[in-house]
Amino acid sequence: MTYHAKVIAGGKIVIPADLRREFGIKDGDMLILERDAEGGLSIMTFEQSVRDSQRRARAIFGSDYSVDQFLKDRRADWGEE
Incomplete structure (x- = not known):
């Protein structure tokens, strides 16, 4: 529908x-x-923007990649583990 x-x-x-x-x-x-x-111009709610960012992150990292795993990987990159 068009508004x-x-x-x-x-x-x-x-x-x-x-x-x-x-x-x-x-x-x-x-x-x-x-x-x-x-x-063009796209308008979205803050919640929609968060969900879109999460969808994009899952596409890059996979659905089983967690914040904890991300932090563990970064610490390993920095030589902290």
Whole structure:
């Protein structure tokens, strides 16, 4: 479905209520705006950004790679183990 948003005074974007409800966006929430490869604009919630980062990390390191394993590997690189 396509939605339209209006830019009002001060560069504020009015996000349609249906989308705010669907994505759980509340007053004061932080949103991430990002240019995409085609020159477009992507808007996501902070939680969506975290999940995307986690997905990218799993693609690189695998799903069984933990923070503990990462730290162990770094310590080994630094000669601490």
